[in-house]
Amino acid sequence: MSTDITQLLFAKAAKIPIDKVIKSPHFNLFEGTNALEIGNAKLDTGSITLTGEELHFDCSQVRSLSEVLWISDSLLRSVFTWLDNASLSVTVLSNRYAEELLMNYNTGKDKNLNSCLFYTSESPTENALVDKVLRSVVLGTLAFCNLCAGLAHNGTVYEEEDINPTAMNLDLLSLIDGAEIAREIEWSIEYLKENYEYHEDCDILVQILTILLNFLDLTYFFGIKVANGDKPLAFDIEILKGLLKVCESLRGQLDYLNKLPEIKGCYSMGIQKRLDNRAPIKALVSYKQEDYTSLVTFVKDMISMFEIQHRTEPSDVINYVTNFSNYPHHVLSRAIFPIFLLRDDGSILGSENVKEFLVSEMVGFNCYGSGAFTSENIIIKKKMDEFINGLTMNYLEYLQSFNQNSCRQRQHLLKIVLSFDSLQVSAESLEMEMEQTFLIKDNINQNGHTVPALPLTCWVYYKKLSIMINIIFKGFHLQLYNTWEYLSMYWTVLNLITNQLEILQRIQKHILTKLQAMKNHPQHVTKLRQSLGRVINELAYYRMLNSLTVLQILNLRQLKSMKIITVPEFPFSNEEKSFKFRQKSFKSIGVPPQPTFSDFQQFQGSKEPSFEEFKSQVNELKKSINENITTLLSSRSCNNGINDKQCQDWTNLFKRSMVGICLNGAKEGYNGQEYKVEVMREGFHGFFPVLKCVKK
Amino acid sequence: MGQRNHLHHIKSASQPLIQESFPLNEHPAMVQISYSQLDIHNESDIKALQTLISVDLSEPYSIYVYKFFLNQWPNLCYIARDAETSQVIGTIVSKLEPHKGTRSRGYIGMLAVKTAYRGQGIAKKLVRLSIEEMIKSGADEVMLETEVVNAAAIRLYENMGFLRSKRLFRYYMNQHDAFRLILPLTERSVVRSTFLEPLKDPADAGKLKDDMDLLTANLSTSSF
Ligand SMILES: CC(C)(COP(=O)(O)OP(=O)(O)OC[C@H]1O[C@@H](n2cnc3c(N)ncnc32)[C@H](O)[C@@H]1OP(=O)(O)O)[C@@H](O)C(=O)NCCC(=O)NCCS
Numbered sequence: 001m002s003t004d005i006t007q008l009l010f011a012k013a014a015k016i017p018i019d020k021v022i023k024s025p026h027f028n029l030f031e032g033t034n035a036l037e038i039g040n041a042k043l044d045t046g047s048i049t050l051t052g053e054e055l056h057f058d059c060s061q062v063r064s065l066s067e068v069l070w071i072s073d074s075l076l077r078s079v080f081t082w083l084d085n086a087s088l089s090v091t092v093l094s095n096r097y098a099e100e101l102l103m104n105y106n107t108g109k110d111k112n113l114n115s116c117l118f119y120t121s122e123s124p125t126e127n128a129l130v131d132k133v134l135r136s137v138v139l140g141t142l143a144f145c146n147l148c149a150g151l152a153h154n155g156t157v158y159e160e161e162d163i164n165p166t167a168m169n170l171d172l173l174s175l176i177d178g179a180e181i182a183r184e185i186e187w188s189i190e191y192l193k194e195n196y197e198y199h200e201d202c203d204i205l206v207q208i209l210t211i212l213l214n215f216l217d218l219t220y221f222f223g224i225k226v227a228n229g230d231k232p233l234a235f236d237i238e239i240l241k242g243l244l245k246v247c248e249s250l251r252g253q254l255d256y257l258n259k260l261p262e263i264k265g266c267y268s269m270g271i272q273k274r275l276d277n278r279a280p281i282k283a284l285v286s287y288k289q290e291d292y293t294s295l296v297t298f299v300k301d302m303i304s305m306f307e308i309q310h311r312t313e314p315s316d317v318i319n320y321v322t323n324f325s326n327y328p329h330h331v332l333s334r335a336i337f338p339i340f341l342l343r344d345d346g347s348i349l350g351s352e353n354v355k356e357f358l359v360s361e362m363v364g365f366n367c368y369g370s371g372a373f374t375s376e377n378i379i380i381k382k383k384m385d386e387f388i389n390g391l392t393m394n395y396l397e398y399l400q401s402f403n404q405n406s407c408r409q410r411q412h413l414l415k416i417v418l419s420f421d422s423l424q425v426s427a428e429s430l431e432m433e434m435e436q437t438f439l440i441k442d443n444i445n446q447n448g449h450t451v452p453a454l455p456l457t458c459w460v461y462y463k464k465l466s467i468m469i470n471i472i473f474k475g476f477h478l479q480l481y482n483t484w485e486y487l488s489m490y491w492t493v494l495n496l497i498t499n500q501l502e503i504l505q506r507i508q509k510h511i512l513t514k515l516q517a518m519k520n521h522p523q524h525v526t527k528l529r530q531s532l533g534r535v536i537n538e539l540a541y542y543r544m545l546n547s548l549t550v551l552q553i554l555n556l557r558q559l560k561s562m563k564i565i566t567v568p569e570f571p572f573s574n575e576e577k578s579f580k581f582r583q584k585s586f587k588s589i590g591v592p593p594q595p596t597f598s599d600f601q602q603f604q605g606s607k608e609p610s611f612e613e614f615k616s617q618v619n620e621l622k623k624s625i626n627e628n629i630t631t632l633l634s635s636r637s638c639n640n641g642i643n644d645k646q647c648q649d650w651t652n653l654f655k656r657s658m659v660g661i662c663l664n665g666a667k668e669g670y671n672g673q674e675y676k677v678e679v680m681r682e683g684f685h686g687f688f689p690v691l692k693c694v695k696k
Numbered sequence: 697m698g699q700r701n702h703l704h705h706i707k708s709a710s711q712p713l714i715q716e717s718f719p720l721n722e723h724p725a726m727v728q729i730s731y732s733q734l735d736i737h738n739e740s741d742i743k744a745l746q747t748l749i750s751v752d753l754s755e756p757y758s759i760y761v762y763k764f765f766l767n768q769w770p771n772l773c774y775i776a777r778d779a780e781t782s783q784v785i786g787t788i789v790s791k792l793e794p795h796k797g798t799r800s801r802g803y804i805g806m807l808a809v810k811t812a813y814r815g816q817g818i819a820k821k822l823v824r825l826s827i828e829e830m831i832k833s834g835a836d837e838v839m840l841e842t843e844v845v846n847a848a849a850i851r852l853y854e855n856m857g858f859l860r861s862k863r864l865f866r867y868y869m870n871q872h873d874a875f876r877l878i879l880p881l882t883e884r885s886v887v888r889s890t891f892l893e894p895l896k897d898p899a900d901a902g903k904l905k906d907d908m909d910l911l912t913a914n915l916s917t918s919s920f
Contacts, residue, residue, distance in 0.1 A: 029768065032760035042756035085866045161865050280756045407865040407873065418890075478863040479844070480875075482854060572827055573857030573879055580886035581859055581878070588891055 036280065043280045045272040053265030059100045059118035060127070068129045069201045070260040071097060072137040072208050074267070077287040079141060080294045083148060083331055086285040087164045089277065092145055094267045094284050097138050102170050111175045113139075113184075132191060133205070136184040139173065140212030143181050146172035147218060151335040162331050162405060168275040178216040185213045204257070207250045211295070214243045221302065222339045225350030229312045237306050244299045251292035258288065294330055301333035305340060308349065310641035314361035315534055317341075317348065319637040319647065325402035325409060326650050337403040342396070354399075355392045365534055366462075366507045367455045368527050369514060371440035372431065380438055387430055391460070394419045398467075410474040413467050414585055420464035421589050427457040444510045453510045458503055461591070462538075465500040468586060469493055469545070477686030481582075483677055484567045486691070487556040488579055488600055490549050497546045499592040504542065508535050537635040544628035547621045548658060548688055554617060555665040555691070557608055563672030564693060611668050618662060625658050653685035660690035667693070728779035729786075729818060731825060736770045744784035745775065752808035754843070754868055765789045765805050771833075772802070774825045776809070776818050785810040788822040792830050795837075798892035799884045802830035802838035807849070819852055827856075827879070837885035843872045853877050 016022060023029065036043045063071070075095050082091035092098055100118045108115025116139060118130065149165035149172060157163060173181075189209050196202040224236060267284055271277075308320050324337060343350050348357045359373065367373055372384055394416060401412035431454045434440040442453045472493040475481055481489050511532050518524040559565045567575045579597045586594050609617060629651055632638065638647040660680065670693055677691040684690050734741065746762060766773055769791045776786035786809040795801035804826065809818045827838055841864065842849045854860075858877040867874035880886055 029760070029764040033758070033764050035758055035760045037758035037760065040756070040758060042750065043758055085871050158865075161867070405865040407863040411862065480860040480863060482859070485859075568855060568857075570855075570857030571824065572831070572881060577880045577886065578857065578859055581861075581880040584886045584888055587887060 036278070041281075045269075045277055045279075045281050048269050048273050048281060050268060050270050050273075051265065054268040054270055055265075057096050057265040057268070059097055059130075060121065061130075062127050063130050063134070065129060065196055065199055065201045065205070066260060067263060068134050068137075069205050069208075069257075070263060071095070071134060071266060072205060073257045073260070074262075074287040075137060075141050076208055076211070076295075077290040077292065078285075079145060079148075080290040080292075081285045081287055082145070083163060084290070084294065085161075085164070087279065087282065088145065088149075088167050089272055089275075089279065090269070090282045090284045091287070092141065093168065093170070093271050094269065095138075096266055096268060096270075097134060098142060099271050101135070101138050102142065102172070105173060106170050111171065113176055113180050116173070116176070128191065132184070133188040133209075136181070136188040137205075137208060137212065139176075139181045140185050140209070140216065142173045143176070143178060144212065144215045144218075146174050147215070148332060148335075150174075151332065151339075154335070154339070156338045156400075156403065157331060157335045158405075158408065163335065166279070168271065168277055170275070182213060182216050185209050185216075189213075204250065204253050207246050207253075210246050211243065211250070214239070214246075221306075222336055223343075223350065224306075224340075226306075226309050226311065227349070227351040230309065230351075233306060233309050237303060237309075240299060240303045240306070244296070244303060247292065247296050247299050251296055254291055298330040298332050301329050302336070304643055304646075305333065305337065307642045311349075312640075313530070313636075314357060314364050315636070316640055316642055317357070318361065319640070320642050321399060321402045323643045323646055323650070327646060328406070329403075331405075334403045334405070338400055342399060354396055355388060358392050358395050359388065362456075362459050364527075365531060366459055366510065368511075368531050369518070369524065370455045371442055372434060372456055375434075375438070375440060377438055380434060380440070383430060383433075387426060387456070390426070391423055394423060398463075406474070407478060410471060410478060413471050413474070417464060417467045417471065417586070418588065420460060420467060424457060424460040424464055424591070427460045428454060431456050442510075444506065444513050446506070446509075453506075453513075455507075455510065458507055458510075462500065462503050462507070465496055465503065465592075468589075469496050469500065471585060472496070473687040476689060479679075479681075483565055483679065483691060485578065485582065486565075487553065487560060487604075489582065490552050490556065491600060491603060492583070492595065494546065494549045494553065495592065495595055497542055497549060500542050501539065501546060504535055504539050508532070508539065511535060533636070537632065537637065540628040540631040540635070544625055544632065544654060545687075547624040547628070548654060548661075551618060551621045551625070551658065551661055552688060554609070554614055554621075555661055557604075558611075558614060558666035559677060559691065559693075560604075561608055562666060562670050562675075564666065564670060564675045564677055565691075566672065622658060622662065625655070629655050650685075653683075654688065656683060657685040657688035657690060660684050661688065664690050664692040727813070727816065729813075729816075729821075730777045730779045731821060732775055732777070733829075734766060734770050734773035734775055736766060741775055741784055742766065745773075745787045745789070748784060748787055748808050748810060749789070749806050752811075753806060757806075761805075762789075765791055772826050772829055774822050776813075776822055778813070785813045786818045786822055788819075788826045790826045790830070792833055792835055794895050796889040797894045798889045799836045800834050800895065802827065802835040804838065804840040814848075820856075823852065823856060831881060836880075836882040838879040838881065839876065841867060841874045841876050843868055843874050845872055850875065850877075853879075 023032070036045075038044050038046065041047055075092065075098065078091040078095060082088055093102070097118055101116050104118075104120060105111055105116045116135070118135065118138075145167075148163060149167060151157070152159050152163035152165040159165060189206055192202050192206055192209075221236065221240070224233060226233070267287075269281075269284060272279075272281065305324075308317070311317055311320070321341065329337075341349060342354065345353075347353050352360070363370075363373060372380070375381065375384075397412070397419070398416050401409055401416065404412055431452065435442075435452050442455060443450045444453045445451075472489060475489065476486075511528055515525060515528045515532070518528065556565065576597045579600060583594055632651050633648060638644055638651065660683075664680070674695060675693045676696050678694050680690040680692050734745070736742075742762070746757075749757065766789065772788075772790035772792060774788050775784050777783060778785050787806070788804060789806040790802060790804045792800060792802045804823070807819060807822065809822075827835075830838060838858075839861075840853065840858075842853070844850075844863070854877070856879065858879045860875045861878045862876040864874040864876060866872070878885070884892060
């Protein structure tokens with residue numbers, strides 16, 4: 001039941017004095033800041049003026065094949081400009097055909113395919129190119145938009161900042177079965193081939209229709225099961241590769257497509273006036289901002305996502321996930337990745353559940369043969385189960401951070417690190433209890449003393465440190481630090497890396513002790529050797545980070561002593577406050593203890609190496625970096641058939657940073673009066689931007 | 697609001713005025729600028745401030761956004777005037793509120809200086825005035841967001857000790873990422889809010905009066 005309030009509104013409004021703002025007690029002023037304002041030229045969509053072409057645009061007009069191609073191409077490209085941080089109202093929905101069809105569908109009696117029309121009156125003439133072919137393009141496009149909007153609602157990426165799914169209260173054909181739309185598209189392809197075979201535009205239009213047809217099946221791919229050591233999914237990947245070819249060929253036609261004459265009035269801001277719209281006035285985003293590169297990127301992303309079919313070990317999945325987070329991706333791939341990786345049924349890739357996966361990952365790393373996992377004692381089993389359940393929840397959150405945009409990833413990690421810190425405390429007390437009460441002994445020899453190996457605690461600590469190290473390094477990547485902060489940040493991360501190396505060495509020793517003890521049991525030896533291999537690779541990675549960090553620190557100390565980098569004088573703050581602010585993220589963390597500002601000052605005050613010493617240290621560091629990079633490049637993570645090229649490129653960027661730092665850093669005789677630094681990022685690793693000394 | 701109309705007259709250290717970028721070339725080399733807190737009853741100043749901001753900032757603000765800031769924290773809004781013409785040529789709009797109930801957080805919402813008057817330290821002065829006022833009201837930190845490509849604003853704030861605490865992905869309507877900048881002032885600012893005691897008296901956080909009182913008071917006198 002609706003009530004007409006027009007008269008009431010006018011009567012009430014007449015009593016409001018002009019130019020006054022009345023605040024209702026039902027909302028606070030902050031809520032008001034989201035309100036739109038009538039009469040405000042930037043906010044009131046009522047003030048949009050339309051051209052004659054827009055006002056009189058006629059969707060029933062007969063169109064030539066070229067015109068239909070232009071509309072189809074611009075519409076498909078609009079989807080990708082939408083996904084590039086625009087809203088639907090200024091991209092896809094600003095297309096008059098899309099608007100009309102959706103309006104008719106949404107207002108139709110029983111929202112079905114029959115109501116998906118461009119116009120409701122009788123068609124003046126035979127109009128198959130518009131009524132059938134163009135219609136199927138619009139149907140396919142909107143169905144794809146519906147899928148994308150659904151992904152945004154799903155919560156794997158952020159609504160608004162990643163994908164803005166607001167569709168002005170229109171349902172994007174969610175009630176129509178994809179198979180029905182597929183039939184329409186297939187009909188159009190047949191029709192075009194029969195009637196326009198020799199027309200140059202026919203092929204391109206068929207390509208567009210083929211892409212849309214493939215997109216209708218996209219969700220099938222999210223659900224494919226990828227079990228450990230399974231048969232490769234050759235057939236599915238061939239389909240995607242075929243799609244990639246079509247997309248690349250379409251991109252190859254770009255010059256031609258860009259020369260097609262535009263149809264005036266076909267894209268319009270009118271929908272912002274006509275429909276429910278809670279947004280300020282927004283200018284249209286031209287479809288030309290997309291050159292089909294993001295389409296190609298997206299399909300390539302999908303193909304590379306399937307390389308996980310070669311997995312045989314838990315570490316393969318970890319590398320795969322880390323690799324995904326290291327590179328920028330199309331937002332759709334980011335939205336799909338976690339759906340593909342972490343299924344609704346709680347499994348990883350449709351196979352083992354997350355908890356099983358986590359246990360196999362821990363056992364495969366440093367917990368092989370640990371009493372904690374092998375004990376038959378009921379109490380221990382129960383306690384372990386509780387602990388692993390808690391760990392699984394946090395681990396899941398950790399896995400869900402990898403597909404986020406680079407800014408969010410760091411924020412997710414900042415939250416997770418606190419949970420890992422408390423998990424470490426629980427792990428330690430659990431293991432101590434197992435040792436003391438249940439006499440489950442798992443020892444190593446540390447400096448001549450026998451000490452508990454604490455494999456669970458070590459694993460959690462190792463993960464926690466890797467998260468902390470990542471948080472600081474990602475800060476460099478996101479350009480969060482000023483150059484005068486570089487020294488303290490690298491110094492802070494060096495402390496963490498040193499701790500990580502200690503823990504990894506302890507783990508290595510533990511595995512070696514076990515290998516010695518089990519040398520007559522070949523099946524154990526194989527497993528332990530695998531674990532050892534992983535630990536050795538981790539050691540190589542952190543040793544490489546360690547040396548590069550020291551290299552950066554040495555250079556920064558030179559730059560500081562030459563006064564090329566100085567800490568500015570601040571009116572309201574100072575270096576100490578800034579230092580503490582940066583340490584705040586980890587302030588509550590017990591181990592490793594966080595360094596204080598006076599520790600940092602002490603370090604800064606320590607004797608600096610002479611230039612000769614500096615040079616010889618640099619040579620040592622370069623040697624260590626190169627050696628460790630060689631180890632990493634020959635390791636499993638770069639050679640398991642899963643995104644190998646990307647892993648290698650990522651590793652090689654560290655080498656480029658090393659070279660960059662050595663070439664551009666401080667040179668003897670430089671000083672702050674003549675020189676300043678510029679930060680160079682392009683071509684270098686994001687964790688190690690290169691500071692270049694340039695003349696002022 | 698006792699400090700309203702507390703004028704700061706300073707001589708800006710003038711830079712050579714280049715004709716293109718400074719259509720003020722007919723003015724004497726030293727431009728007198730006066731600074732004052734906003735008088736919430738002065739409609740023409742408010743209109744001038746709105747115009748200035750809508751020309752210079754990329755985000756569109758409704759009248760309600762201005763109301764939100766100006767009515768609740770008029771003491772944190774400053775105006776810079778060309779002393780000769782009395783024309784409003786710069787402004788800063790801010791607020792101060794408890795953050796997660798544990799910290800008093802100042803926020804600089806808008807800052808703009810008319811193009812012809814830029815590069816003379818006017819923004820710097822406005823920011824200082826506003827932050828000093830926040831400190832008086834017990835601010836623990838000051839925050840703001842700015843586009844990663846706004847080199848002038850980033851430099852201005854960083855030279856005052858602001859640090860980039862977060863990068864915000866595609867924060868602005870024009871697609872740019874933003875930095876969240878924070879200026880830590882007290883110990884509270886360097887402890888994660890989870891580990892802080894709640895603020896005792898939210899009024900400490902610098903809110904002048906209850907929203908409602910202020911608004912009713914203003915509605916009866918101002919037609920803004
Ligand atoms: C940003 C803005 C307010 C600066 O106003 P201003 O009065 O010219 O600034 P000031 O003269 O006080 O300059 C203060 C500092 O800012 C920095 N700065 C100002 N203009 C700069 C420029 N073009 N490039 C780089 N740094 C600049 C400098 O560090 C300067 O200090 P220094 O001269 O001692 O080095 C002004 O450019 C403006 O209104 N821009 C449009 C609106 C806007 O971007 N607002 C900020 C959004 S948060």
